Amino acid sequence: MRHFLTGAPLDEVRRLAMEHGLDVVEAWRHGVMLVLRPRDLGALPDRDALRELADALGGDGVRYVTLSLWDLADECDE
């Protein structure tokens, strides 16, 4: 079950992500995962920056930070 971040929590995630070179459109929790949807899969930070971002966003029940590559829900909405 997904729980989309909104308001201040989403703003904070987007701010931290942008600091590490990642433009995030939306984010959600899926159990212990924090899933980030990048605005552009062609404009991703390098591996080191991504790892630093994962460290910054981890904790508080978040065990994995992951970038959404594809979602069935997107195709159903089209």
Added chain:
Amino acid sequence: MNVTNEDVLRALDPMLRERVESILDDMRAMPSLVVAFSGGVDSSVVAALAMLALGDRAHAATAVSETLGARELEEARELAREIGIHHELVAFRELDDPKFVENTPSRCFFCQSMRFDQMQRLAERLGCEVVASGSNASDVGDHRPGLEAMSQRRVYQPLLRHEIDKQGVRAIARALGLSVWDKPAKACLSSRIPHGLEVTEERLRRIERAEDVLEDLDFRIFRVRAHGDHARVELGGEELARALDDHALLRHIAERVRDTGFSQVSLDAVGYRSGSLNPVGRRGAERAS
């Protein structure tokens, strides 16, 4: 593989050489031996040393169950031929055990218990007294309930007994001329399913198909962790860097993994970590294989 004892020993550093000699001494004192053989580098080394020590009194046995992928089975067969060891298959069903299916942190204990009970039955049929495994010194300290199952059954674990770690195993494999000397470690498919989610045939096959996709895309170090219908793809360090630089490759990964039946596909930001689904608080989150 075509070396004499002396060839193997000459290529190794003195401490490792001494440990290999001790293993060969152990084995020569046994009438015969069955090696639990996955086709990975650890069990391959044990099987190859068993051949050196015992010749046709050494046997390899691969456990065939729902958690073994078809490609891995074929690789095990090829490797047994490469080593020249007599090779048997032992079939059993892990999914018949509700304790395994439940997928608690003790899952491996139940699985290895079943596996080595089958190995011991095979050993009896072959007239062997000893069953060996490829557990090595790098396995200690991590969350490995499977080691407890082997210990209870007095499985001979030569690499562990003689304190040979993963790096040492690879050095021995290379000295022996084994093609798998640098093969990445690969745990059974059930390790891709978080504890608390049942292990099912459908989930295992879907993971297998998704990981075959990554292998076909020339990735070597990877896992597809199945959080329900969400596939979280872990890639090894350099391979993660390659993927992040290639938008088309990411799209390709997404589409191909999607086609295996997942409803969401994501890329883990940190990449492959051995034991990343293990309970929090235990060692072994990141370890080179």
